[in-house]
Amino acid sequence: MSEKRNRFSPFLRQCLVTAAVSSSVIGCGCAFGFPGILLPQLGHPDSTLQVSADQASWLASVSSIPMICGNFMVPALMTRGGRKVALYVVTLTMMLGWCTIILAHGYELLLLGRILQGLSFGMFMPLRSIFIGECTSPRYRGGFLSTSTLAQTFGLLFVHLIGSLISYQMTALCSISFAVISLILAIISPESPSWLATRGQYDRCRKNFIWYRGEEEIPELEKMIQSVKLLKTKQSTEQNKFKxxxxxxxxxxxxxxxxxxxxxxxxxxxxxxxxxxxxxxxxxxxxxxxxxxxxxxxxxxxxxxxxxxxxxxxxxxxxxxxxxxxxxxxxxxxxxxxxxxxxxxxxxxxxxxxxxxxxxxxxxxxxxxxxxxxxxxxxxxxxxxxxxxxxxxxxxxxxxxxxxxxxxxxxxxxxxxxxxxxxxxxxxxxxxxxxxxxxxxxxxxxxxxxxxxxxxxxxxxxxxPDLEADVRESAPLNGVDKRGSKTSQTLMPSCNGTERVNLEETEAIGTVK
The missing domain is CATH 1.20.1250.20 (MFS general substrate transporter like domains)
Incomplete structure (x- = not known):
């Protein structure tokens, strides 16, 4: 059993969830760059579907309107259904948008496909950083989070390159593959430990945390669970939400x-x-x-x-x-x-x-x-x-x-x-x-x-404070203290004096809230 557990390192397991998220980001990059190859093909004299200049501008810009709706829809979905369920919804919505564009024989269906793509990306904007941040170790977190920009740029390059060679329908068919890959990887990846902790599923939380992060970071797990319990206690005592x-x-x-x-x-x-x-x-x-x-x-x-x-x-x-x-x-x-x-x-x-x-x-x-x-x-x-x-x-x-x-x-x-x-x-x-x-x-x-x-x-x-002095004081945040031990904690003032707080988990819990 131990050999099976150690077959893949925590780093590779964290790469799995990052790949699931990044595949969706590539698809979003394809959707952003899609008007760059769609509009020239629609404007060609031989195109079977002709659009006016005003209609073309709507095809390019309409996806940004449902982005706002998706941005405010996904927090409730992430809180109640979990990070994986939210990723399922994002990828399926993107796939539906691509399918609508592929099958479209008129301007209205093209517009509907772009609206669905915008809704998907709007839901994905808060989700991508939260899911990766909650499943990765502090030492790798910055690098994993930065893959989103690279993935989106790659999606832009992919759709422009492929769309310069083939029709926009075939380009959409190729672009849908990234959503399919993301969906498969999301099914394989375990749920976020932080979300399981907020739902009171502490046994599954421990199991998934160890799967992602290994047993070396168990103290961080216990501090996260304690922080969630304190947060729930505080929320239960709050009365007037408007104030x-x-x-x-x-x-x-x-x-x-x-x-x-x-x-x-x-x-x-x-x-x-x-x-x-x-x-x-x-x-x-x-x-x-x-x-x-x-x-x-x-x-x-x-x-x-x-x-x-x-x-x-x-x-x-x-x-x-x-x-x-x-x-x-x-x-x-x-x-x-x-x-x-x-x-x-x-x-x-x-x-x-x-x-x-x-x-x-x-x-x-x-x-x-x-x-x-x-x-x-x-x-x-x-x-x-x-x-x-x-x-x-x-x-x-x-x-x-x-x-x-x-x-x-x-x-x-x-x-x-x-x-x-x-x-x-x-x-x-x-x-x-x-x-x-x-x-x-x-x-x-x-x-x-x-x-x-x-x-x-x-x-x-x-x-x-002075930047040079601050860099020396915050050295432990980079992962190594003066004794060479790994740490992700910092000292923060509290009403009772100075308290040692896990900065990375405080961020994750604040995001969940």
Whole structure:
């Protein structure tokens, strides 16, 4: 029995649940990039299904509306049915969306398929981080969580590459395979130990925890169970929920991070990665000229995004958050302004030459900034700035800005191109980026190397400690203390003095709540 149990290491078992989640993320990436190959095929003169410009913009943007609904539907589903049941619902909804698109013979069914895809991704946004975070060890957790960005970028590349070679129906049929793989892996994977603990199923919780994490981390398991029991006791004594919600909404450590994340999510949406995924052929032809091979450029840029997304996983862990954000933010805004100026000068005849390499370099710089920081950094910061007790609620509210801005940007893009041209559109996006960076300059503290408790106290009004001293104090959080022993605990102040709290499990319990 022991040999059978030790056949696969805890790391490989954690890879299993990460693969289940990441497969769904790849499918979501395919859904995001699908308009990039769908709309050009529908606009072809030989297409059996013709759509107007307004209908095309709805196909590109409508998925962001049900994302909001899905984002608020899944917490109750995760709490009552469990993480696996929620993942089943997500994958089945995505499969239904793809099947609807494959069988569609009219605009209405295509629109319905896109709505189902948006609902699936909206439900998946909170689920993916929670499921992986609750099943993985602290030493691997950061790496496993970062696979979501890579998986989504790979999905974007996959659908653009395949869709450039075959019809959109066959592309949808290929894309549905990722949801099928995710469903199979989810069936094999055990349920989240944290969710089992919240349901009072402590024996199954211990069994699944040991299956995922091994017996070396049993002390962390016992602390998690104790924290859940204390949380249940506290919840049973609470009476007036409305007053509690109002008290939370007026706390500085709650509303200031929400304003910050509103700005960062809008910044991410206007950085260019989103519209390149949906309108890449249109943008490339307007920027580089109608004679270029837009599909080849689209796939090449997707390859570049994938490579730099891999590099960003390492760089973000080494460079401070504010330096990284404002560096890539300035680069992104500058590249968009430069592209706008180039297109304007070319359109007005101010240039005596028509060069391909100038806009080619500028669009590559923009995608570099998107991959290195504009896309991954908002999600990283979102996991750091919200107070642990209200992380689930704060994260859901913050994602409203992302869903709303995604819809507005995708829906308004064709109208902006018609009214202001590509140069005016890029200039408007650059202005929004600068405004969001100004908000981040005021509200965003340096979170790199600081504990979550220190960040939370900063939003309450306390000054941040010296960064170098903080790095030395938080060294045990990186997994090794001065005696070389593994630990995931930190000292946090309490009303009775100083209390030793397991930081990772406090985060998980706060998310469950």
């Amino acid at each position: 509690e919600i109002m008290a939370v909404a007026t706390k500085r450590e709650f509303y200031k991070p929400i304003f910050l994340m509103f700005a960062l999510y809008i910044l991410m949406t206007c950085s260019g990665g989103l519209i390149m995924g949906a309108y890449s052929v249109t943008i490339l032809q307007l920027l580089l000229g109608p004679s270029i091979n837009a599909h080849l450029w689209m796939v090449a840029l997707d390859f570049q995004r994938l490579i730099f997304s891999i590099i960003a996983v390492y760089v973000i862990n080494k460079v401070r958050r504010r330096i990284m954000l404002f560096s890539v933010g300035v680069l992104c805004a500058s590249s968009q302004l430069a592209m706008g100026a180039y297109v304007f000068a070319r359109t007005k005849g101010y240039l005596s030459f028509d060069s391909l390499w100038i806009p080619g370099i500028l669009i590559n710089l923009q995608m570099f900034s998107v991959s290195m920081g504009m896309q991954p950094l908002p999600f990283v910061i979102a996991g750091e700035v919200f107070p642990l007790q209200y992380r689930g609620l704060g994260g859901s509210i913050g994602l409203i800005a992302q869903c709303g801005s995604v819809f507005i940007v995708l829906k308004a893009f064709p109208s902006l191109i018609a009214l202001a041209g590509l140069h005016g559109t890029f200039t408007a996006y650059a202005g929004v980026i600068v405004a969001c960076l100004a908000v981040a300059w005021v509200l965003l503290p340096e979170t790199s190397g600081r504990t979550l408790q220190q960040i939370e106290e900063h939003f309450r009004g306390a000054p941040l």
